[in-house]
Amino acid sequence: xxxxRLRALRHQHALTLRQVADATGLSTALLSQIENGRTDPSVxxxxxxxxxxxxxxxxxxxxxxxxxxxxxxxxxxxRMAAPAGLITYERITPGRGDFEVLRAQLAPGDVSSEHAxxxxxxxxxxxxDGAITVTVGDTQHALQAGEAITFDSRQPHRYANESDAPAAxxxxxxxxxx
Numbered sequence: 001x002x003x004x005r006l007r008a009l010r011h012q013h014a015l016t017l018r019q020v021a022d023a024t025g026l027s028t029a030l031l032s033q034i035e036n037g038r039t040d041p042s043v044x045x046x047x048x049x050x051x052x053x054x055x056x057x058x059x060x061x062x063x064x065x066x067x068x069x070x071x072x073x074x075x076x077x078x079r080m081a082a083p084a085g086l087i088t089y090e091r092i093t094p095g096r097g098d099f100e101v102l103r104a105q106l107a108p109g110d111v112s113s114e115h116a117x118x119x120x121x122x123x124x125x126x127x128x129d130g131a132i133t134v135t136v137g138d139t140q141h142a143l144q145a146g147e148a149i150t151f152d153s154r155q156p157h158r159y160a161n162e163s164d165a166p167a168a169x170x171x172x173x174x175x176x177x178x
Contacts, residue, residue, distance in 0.1 A: 100176030130167030
C-alpha cells in the first residue's frame with residue numbers, strides 16, 4: 001500500500017524516480033524497491049520523501065480504502081525500519097488518518113531521532129517491556145513497563161533507551177503526523 005501511495009504521489013507531482021532520487025539523496029534502486037513493495041523504508045527515508053512531495057508523513061500512509069473494521073496481525077503489519085541506533089515502528093492501525101497506533105522497539109542505546117522535534121499532534125506512550133526515557137521540552141521522564149505518558153507533541157520530544165535491555169512501547173498519535 002505504501003509503495004502504491006508513493007508512486008501515485010510521484011506521478012501526481014510529475015516526477016521521475018531520478019528526480020526524486022536527486023531531491024532526496026536516495027538511490028533510484030531503493031526508491032523502486034520501496035514503490036514495488038520489496039523493501040520497507042526507514043523513518044528518515046519517509047521524512048525525505050514527505051518533503052519532496054510537500055506533505056506530512058501521515059499523508060504517505062493515508063489509505064482512502066481503509067476498512068471500517070481492521071484486524072492487525074503480527075507478521076502482516078507494515079514496518080518502518082530504522083538505521084542502526086534509531087527506532088523501529090510497526091503499524092497497528094489501518095491508516096484512515098484519524099489516529100495512528102504504532103508498536104515501537106528501541107534497542108539499548110537507541111533513540112527515536114537524533115534531535116528532539118515537535119509536530120501538530122497529541123501523543124500517548126505506553127511502555128510494554130523494558131524502560132525508556134521520554135524527553136518533552138527540557139524535562140526527562142523515565143518510564144518502566146506498565147507506565148504511560150501523554151503530551152502535546154508540538155513540544156520538541158524524543159524517546160531513548162538508556163538501559164541495557166530492549167524496550168517496546170505503544171505510541172498513539174492523533175492526528176497522525178509522526
